[in-house]
Amino acid sequence: MTRKTVLGILVPILVILHFFLHVGLRIERAAPDLLTLALLFAARENGMGPGGALGFFFGLLEDAFSVLAFGASALAMTLVGILGARTRDLFVGDSLRFFFVYFLAGKLLREVIYWVVAGETVREPFLNAVLIDGGIAAFYVASMGALLVLLLGGARALR
Amino acid sequence: MASYTDPPEEGRGRRDLTVALVFLFLAAVALYLPSGVQSQIAEGLRGTVLRPFVETQEALVQAKLRAEDALELQAQLDSLASIVASQASLLEENRRLREHLDLENRAPGVFIHANVMRPGTTGSGSMFLLDVGSDQGVNPGDPVLMRTGRIGLVGVIREVSREGAIGLDWSHPDFRASAMTADGEVFGLVEPRRGDFRGGDRLLLNAIPFHERLDPGTLVTTSGLGGIFPRGIPIGEVMGLHQDYGDYRSEYWLRPVVETGSATHVLVVRSDPALEDLLEFLEGGGEGGPPGGGQGEGGRGG
DSSP: OOHHHHHHHHHHHHHHHHHIIIIISOOOTTSOOHHHHHHHHHHHHSOHHHHHHHHHHHHHHHHTTOSSSTTHHHHHHHHHHHHHHHHHHHOOOOSHHHHHHHHHHHHHHHHHHHHHHHOTTTOOOHIIIIIIIIHHHHHHHHHHHHHHHHHTTOGGGGO | OOOSSOHHHHHHHHHHHHHHHHHHHHHHHHHTSOHHHHHHHHHHHHHTTTHHHHHHHHHHHHHHHHTSOHHHHHHHHHHHHHHHHHTTTHHHHHHHHHHHHTOOOOEEEEEEEEEEEOOOSTTOTTEEEESOOGGGTOOTTOEEEEEESEEEEEEEEEEEOSSOEEEEETTSTTOOEEEEETTSOOEEEEEEEOOSSTTOOEEEEEEEETTOOOOTTOEEEEOOTTSSSOTTOEEEEEEEEEEEETTTEEEEEEEESSOGGGOOEEEEEEEOHHHHHHHHHHHHTTOOSOOOOSSOEEEEOO
16 A cells, blocks of 8 residues: 555544544543644645645634634644645654654644634643643654554655 | 756645645634634534534433433432422412512523533633524523532533534633622622643632631522522532732632533523513413423522
């Protein structure tokens, strides 16, 4: 199977699993942010255009449950999608460590942008929301991402 | 002169950049859309692509309710029946007293039971979805209650569609409720305070006159002032003094009666104009007292 086919199957599965865990089963932080992970996988494979488009639609799906900061996820995910796609041109990573850092930075960036955009009434203090909660969530996403990369045949398969 | 980039690649890169910028612009527009349009988009997404996930949670909530111990439910029913039986004469006494004191009649409210869905996605904190909407008579601003041992205030309805509603719980920064101690002696205003982390949110009883002292464990309920929340709904219990402000007011921490994260089944209180008219008609004919029916009734206003 080609890399495109693998990601073509993996990304929708991650999106469905994300909403099944977070919305269907009502699991909050105990379940990883598979939506951002799916976006980071897809963005690196495709260009900035598809990355941004996918980020926008993924973000809107999350915003459908956000009365107080509608659009914040869409903007954050669009930017992450665009920047994620750019990494393919800037970094030719082929190690598991690279993918781990890529997922970690991607998720953390999403948290930072969301925190900035969401507005004062919604957000918690930066230290707690981004550095502690966001850091843990980013580590969780990066671990899951690295595990998936390993399961899919190692980093070279997704290079 | 040869280009450093392959022309088709260059063209693709430009197209990609244009598409990316278009979606970035759309995302920025989404952020500043009027709230009505935002609600429509959100509702559309929840009703289509996200519907299977919402239905999954609905099904789980229903299954959890069905799994309730029948013996426990029977015990609760017996307790309620005994309370109703022991207080049967109170309605009549109350009516007579109100007549003697020349008090206005209370407008009745109707309780609508609903299941609560809570998405665990980013930005969905402080909000919950209900499986009842305008078809069932729910309106924005209706208070939402829940029983966990004792009945307590969960929050208020914010948006309503035909078959669903969105509510905000007491942890939302804009939540305010006019409150009083259960004995009706001390009045104040309840507002939330963010905890250091999610789940650490607390309630603060504000604007308490300086000379009034509240003991830990004192029950605080809604006062009915302001016309949003019915009088007498428990909000929380006093935990202790937070701060004194000079010689004129003090603030107390409250332990909420209802932990909003645990809510699965709630009651929406709505005033029913038809019922109010009927009551007025009946009382005009000398047949006082709110009519009975399939739905429960509760006092509204103070």
